[in-house]
Amino acid sequence: MADIAAKDVMALREKTGAPMMKCKKALKETEGNVEKAVEWLRQKGIASAAKNDDKVAAEGLIGQYIHTGGRVGVLVEINCQTDFVARNEAFQELVKNVAMQIAACPNVEFVSTNDIPAAIVTREKEIEMGRDDLASKPENIREKIVDGRIGKRLGELALMNQPYIKDQSITVEELVKATSGELGEKIQVRRFARFVLGEGIEKKEDDFAAEVAAQAAAAKAKADG
Numbered sequence: 001m002a003d004i005a006a007k008d009v010m011a012l013r014e015k016t017g018a019p020m021m022k023c024k025k026a027l028k029e030t031e032g033n034v035e036k037a038v039e040w041l042r043q044k045g046i047a048s049a050a051k052n053d054d055k056v057a058a059e060g061l062i063g064q065y066i067h068t069g070g071r072v073g074v075l076v077e078i079n080c081q082t083d084f085v086a087r088n089e090a091f092q093e094l095v096k097n098v099a100m101q102i103a104a105c106p107n108v109e110f111v112s113t114n115d116i117p118a119a120i121v122t123r124e125k126e127i128e129m130g131r132d133d134l135a136s137k138p139e140n141i142r143e144k145i146v147d148g149r150i151g152k153r154l155g156e157l158a159l160m161n162q163p164y165i166k167d168q169s170i171t172v173e174e175l176v177k178a179t180s181g182e183l184g185e186k187i188q189v190r191r192f193a194r195f196v197l198g199e200g201i202e203k204k205e206d207d208f209a210a211e212v213a214a215q216a217a218a219a220k221a222k223a224d225g
Contacts, residue, residue: 063095
């Protein structure tokens with residue numbers, strides 16, 4: 001028979017939650033009949049009657065990445081639905097790559113824009129509304145401009161919105177979704193922490209000029225005495 005259309009594979013994937021390659025194989029085995037393909041997948045134990053998205057992702061891994069020199073470190077928790085997938089090489093690679101991504105993004109503070117507190121959104125809006133370049137514009141135009149700027153700013157704070165460091169043509173969210181499709185399970189980044197050596201420590205700032213002047217004054221006083 002003719003090659004299976006990508007849209008049919010995607011439709012079967014949406015219907016069953018099975019991996020893309022398994023969906024393609026099921027359609028080939030059933031000559032493109034979607035309903036028979038669903039039955040084929042269920043008989044093989046690959047798909048359940050319900051989509052995987054309805055299941056709880058409570059398994060997974062806590063991964064780490066320590067940047068060269070030990071000055072930046074990351075811990076990240078990524079969840080999947082089964083321990084079997086958590087042990088899969090592709091899933092473990094995803095955890096490693098997301099941890100590396102976080103290390104490379106010092107401005108990222110949240111997993112997604114949905115996690116950003118309303119107080120931060122309000123503060124950002126107040127800052128943007130008060131900018132001089134908007135003062136002369138009508139209020140409805142100001143609102144549209146501000147909404148666009150805030151959307152961009154919030155995106156900068158969210159991990160899932162970042163261009164993937166190993167392939168700038170996709171975002172981290174798209175990377176996670178692609179791995180989810182490959183493995184046939186719901187995968188989600190739950191939380192992360194980024195550590196920077198010395199961050200938050202109040203460091204003593206030496207005033208070299210003042211120190212030299214003090215030493216000179218002390219030497220002069222000793223000589224005069």
